[in-house]
Amino acid sequence: MRIVITGASGNVGTALLRALPAEHDVVGVVRRPPSAQGVYERVDWRSLDLTDPDAIPKLRNVFDEADAVVHLAWGFQPTHDVDYLNRLGVGGTSAVLQAAHTSGVGQLIHMSSVGTYAGGSYGQRVDESWPTTGIDSSPYSRDKSAAEAILDEYEERLGSSAIPIARMRPGFIVQRAAASGLMRYGLPGYVPMQLVPWLPVLPLDRNLCIPLIHADDVAAAIVLAVERRATGPFNLAGEPPMGRDDVAAALGARAVHVPAGVLGALVDLTWRTRLQHIDRGWLDLAFSVPLLDCSRARTELEWAPKWTAQEALADLLEGVADSAHTTSPPLRRRSVVDLLRRDLTDGLISSRRLP
Template identity: 50%
Template sequence: MRIVITGASGNVGTALLRRLAEDGGHELVGLVRRPPGDDAPLPAAEWVRVDLTDDADAGALRAACEGADAVVHLAWGFQPSHREDHLRELGVGGTRRVIDAVVATGVPHLVHMSSVGAYSPKHDDSPVDETWPTAGVPTSMYSRHKAAAERLLDRLETDFPGVVVTRMRPGIIGQRDAGSALLRYGLPALVPSGVLRHVPVLPIDERLVISMVHADDVADAFARVLAARAPGAFNLSAPPPVTAHQVADVLGARLVHVPSGVVRAAVSASWHARLQPVDPGWIDMGYAVPLLDSTRARTELGWSPTTDAVSVLAETLEGMQEAGWSRTPVLRPRSVAGGLLRTLRRGPVSSRREP
């Protein structure tokens, strides 16, 4: 199969390239804004430079999709968090541009990376299946944009029923090599990664419980969907749900219960003051989104996660502590010196747009 993958050099994209290469026989095309160098430890793929926020790149996007058996849309943005216009143009506008290219070139299968963040707020901690509403958490820009992308997919299914549309809705996706990228999204440039080895207390609401899954297991689910051309939505989560106490245990910290409203206020104040890059919507979403029931993926795809969620958490936190990385522009190594240099040249990550 000829498979076109947007965001192929990122957390899930690199895992998917590895997984599809195991199958063999695929022609892989990676659409990215910053193609990786020849030294990147990735399977052979054709790399096409495309900016999904730019209508001027529509021609290159459509040309890459010509003759494709499937398009996998992974590209999304987390920073700059103080520029919602740009993040929406990438997430929602980028999805619209990918859909337009799929329709224009007659691609028969679109696989879209949605998220647990697309779901409406939970009622309790009972896992939900794929029929749960996808109206998002209104106070989270990430969640709003994921929900808006789902509405574009609804319209695609209605207007072009011949296109098979698959929506993958994973929990938080982790792997060691994403450590540096996660640190750039979540920590000020001045803070070294090693500080995460010395966290004495974790001041969060003890009610936190989240779904997690390993990037390699997500990639396996994508490969199964592509092979079966399976339509519809699939939740992806590894057992057990990760609790606040387990996060503290993995960090070697003592959990100190702080109500989520207090945590949100502190995050909001520090974000507005440009002291750290995480917007308060992530706190709202963390306590609002439901846990995931992955029965459909297990029964219809034969999918089963190989890494439990607590191990995913431990590997991801270890990657953050050690600034885990890979040789792609998205997963590049993080350092305090490098972060400071970029801040001096282009401003803080929460306000700038990468070139």
């Protein structure tokens, strides 16, 4: 098969490259192609920014004769430029869909998220019929919801003429190889990531309960969806869900209850004053998203996670302690000195467009 993957060098993309059988012809669409080594060596890389005005005709050229397009590309930073993140996430999804339809690709796999779901069922499991209207205070959630609305409108308008679309709705995705990238997105440049596993105290609301999943399990579900030409939405999560005390235990830290509202105000203040990179929407998301009923994936894809949620978090934290990374631009390791230098010369990661 000829499989085109947008965002192929990121967290899920890297795991997917490990999971795809060697006989497939893989094309990767990214802004900054990685060096052709390791897992990235098998890929025919194409440099393309989904926010470019001419992205659609460029994508059509890449999608020509593709059996499947896996759309993973998304932006998590800069959180201080939500218009750009919207153009990348929502506009990029629209561009990929238009190009895929015009090119007549065999199937589109869209990476959605638990963040697409509405609130109102925190700590309870929902299936794929739960409303996908998102969490309004989270720009990430709003954009995930808007991207799915584009797919809804397309399928309703074209009916049987629409290309087959599968939507993956995983919980929060982690893995060892993404440790450097994830920490760079979340930690200020002046905080060495290796300090995270040594936190003595975890100040967090005791009610935390979130779905977590290892990137390898998400990749396995995507491979199954491609092989079976599956359509429709699929919830994906490791078990059991992660609570505050589970996170504290993984860190070896003492859990201290801090109400989500108080912590949210602190997060908002430090984000607005540029002291750290994460906007309050991410905290609101963590205390609003439901847990996931994954029965449909288990039944229709015969999928089951190989990693428990606790094992997935432990894998990430081991990677954090070891500064685990890959050679791709989103996931490569950067020193504190390099991070601070870029903050001074290029602007903070929460403001610049190439994190």
